[in-house]
Amino acid sequence: PSSSQVFVVRRDQDIYIQTLRKLFNESHGIFMGLQRSEEELAGKSRKAHLVQVSKNYRSVIRACMEDMHEAAGKFVSLKFGPAFLQVSILSAMELIWNLCEILFVEAATAGPLLLRLLDWVRLHVCDVDSMVREVLSSESPSKHKLFWNVVDIFVLQGRMDEARHLLSKEASANPTSMNMYKILDELMKKMPVPSIGNTQTLTELELKWQHWHEECQRYLQDGTFASSPHMESICKILLGDEDAILEKKELMTTWYHFLVTRLLYSHPTVKPVELRFYAQSSMDLFLGGESSPEPLDMILMAAFEFEIHQVIKECSIVLSNWWFVAHLTDLLDHCKLLQSHNLYFGSNMREFLLLEYASGLFSHHSLWQLGVDYFDHCPEYGRVYLELHIERIPLSTEQKALKVLRICEQRQMQEQVRSICKIMAMKALRNNRLGSALSWSIRAKDAAFATLISDRFLKDYCERGCFSDLDLIDNLGPSMLLSDRLTFLGKYREFHRLYGEKRFSEAARLLLTLMTAHIAPCSFWMTLLTDALPLLEQKEVIFSAEQTYELMRCLEDLTAGNPDKQKFQDDDVETTKVEMLRLALARNLARVIVKEGTVEGS
């Protein structure tokens, strides 16, 4: 017996959160820019470009966070509701993306790697600014209870200048510690750090750093800072003493802050491949068996281990929306970092994620337009997905239908064009908008529908005895040629016009052509012949003998061709009509023979 499961299917709720729309729209622009710029750059400039794209994505995330902050601020009830949650999710996304940018996109090497990680920690990990403001704005900062916390956190984040600045306040307030302060200040000032430009090699840096480290060691062992536990602990931190750093756990708040601080003070020239070991041990030391890692921790750990696929997989599981993984994976793919990791149904990971994301967009009444572009850049299945989705967009206004049509036409999706035009034409027809219906048929070059519309017009005419929508029929132009029936309609109307203008011989010729050239449908011949009656009855002879014979032949074809007795059972009107016609034709023939036989002259 197999286990049965009930799945709860839920629509993607994120689409509907107002502020995220900005994220979707802006990132679409960045995505498109990235796809288009593919061929242009190479080498260093390409990498710089990709880093810039990454930064752009991140700034969009941050902009959304700010919007949400603002929105949440306005409504107290939302403070712990979905908006608040969203902000923290966005913040986590930006944290992860930033790390990926450093490790994968920029692929920072030993030296700059540490600097980037420091920036990352400073930007994301703990909110120092409010503490700093509080301390600095107080009357005697060095007496403030948070004073040493702030100094410590500056040191932990490698912000030496700021730490020294604060320490100087302590020194001026407390002259007895002046000596200690001067030494510590000097040590902090001299600390060797990696630089971005290639002003020194790693070996040089390591050498300098070694010297400096030994100097700090000497001062500590001499007991220079013995009388100030705070300063002593700072010196220990400078020496990379793990226990001293761990003591400041509350300030650092996270294991990855701990990791970066450790690296700063014990191994500033860390290489990317070495990160994994430090990361694992940092997490273990920090959490110390008290708490277990959260999903975010696992994602960051996977990043430090350079397991890109793991990062993406974990993110896909944790986040409720495909936005993040789709765009990040696409960017990483452009960095040529994803092996063609074929998933079992054939498409690669990048395409899979983009397809999922774009499909999600299609469930929104307006964001579907973004989805189209994403499908365009999925070479294997994009087109198929687009074909299926585009037909299901509700066409509430003509303008929307036109936009959908334009998309289909640009991609040579003929079937969808026909289907959409038919839907719109039927709607128009049902609402009695014959001109609109014709306009849609012309767009789709749908002859069959044009015939349908013409039949409608002709039916209206037969019922009412006059044409509706003359503005349309009189102005068909070249579109008249779309279908035979439409041509007939146009020509028939022209016949009426000619008759109205008393251009009888032209009208007569046209009428005859309509029948003999088989432009008119057989069902209409009776009407046409009846229309011929007034012309036959004119004082002046209009139809020539030839033409009259033609008309007679038409009449005979009409009556003889149908052996059904039904036609004659219809009503007497029919038989009367036929008789009248025969009579009129005969009379006309008589007159015209005489006329044509008469010699002109006297």
Add this chain to the structure above:
Amino acid sequence: MLTPCDNRVSIWSAGDLGNAGLNGEYHGEPHLLCDIQHNGDVMDMQFLDQERLVVASSTGTVTIFRHHQNNQTLSANHRWEKAHYHVDQDTSCGGAACTGVVCNNPEIVTVGEDGRINLFRADQRDAVRTIDNADSSTLHAVTFLRTTEILTVNSIGQLKIWDLRQQRNEPSQIFSLAGDRVPLHCVDRHPNQQHIVATGGQDGMLSIWDIRQGTMPVSLLNAHEAEMWEVHFHPSDPDHLFTCSEDGSLWHWDTSTNVSEKPSFLHQGGRSTAYLSHSTINQSVVSAWLSNDPTKDRMEITNLIPNQTLSVNSLDVLGPCLVYGTDAEAIYVNRQLFA
């Protein structure tokens, strides 16, 4: 500056011009002043006066909103429900989109997918006049030709003039494109020369018409690659024309470049040209719009959007400011159009 956004009508402040820097640059972003929910898509809108705004909805309703400047709020002032409908006004799903609205205080004219033309007065509950079945196809746009005449364009490529003083429900004149009856989506009239009319079509073509003569356009200019949604003459500087399209571009058509052909006394300083015989300047420039051969040195055409992606649905221009909105849900403001 206004924008429809997830069915809201919003009013934005494009920034206080007094805060502009020395070289006229302004670094602030437009910020939202107030907004209000709107039922259905906003198809078109126009200011009736300083405080009131008329909005056309895809549900067929036409609403007047009032902007209260003192407390920065919007309220619905008046509403004509089902101004546009198919077949039966009373059925719930019979609404037809109102596609265009134009105002000449206190008159308001609307057109829709039902081929109907409505004439409203701002404070009258019922329509002053309705022309049912004015057109057998969809009317896409309307504009005033004179105070008593309007111009409409439809989806079978016709430009029609309607005289509202006359009681009969027929257009007084019909113009149509030669060749294929490509639907026309937008129309605008030259601010000073009332016989010059510009229309934009579904194939992105810009047509210039002289309605004093003939029934066909004077010039056809191959412009965009997809539907042209809006066309606007610059209200105070009509040598300049702006068009926006589904293809994501916004074009600035500039016929003022033939200034160099004018006699030398017009060159003395920018100011003096404004005071010279205005009609002569206009006439020689007008001929540029009506000329059959817009060669390169007579008309300059610029695409104002560097990285186009999605459709530009709407634009407006006043003085040195250009505003446009795109399908990427973004509004752009250009405050230095002629810099």
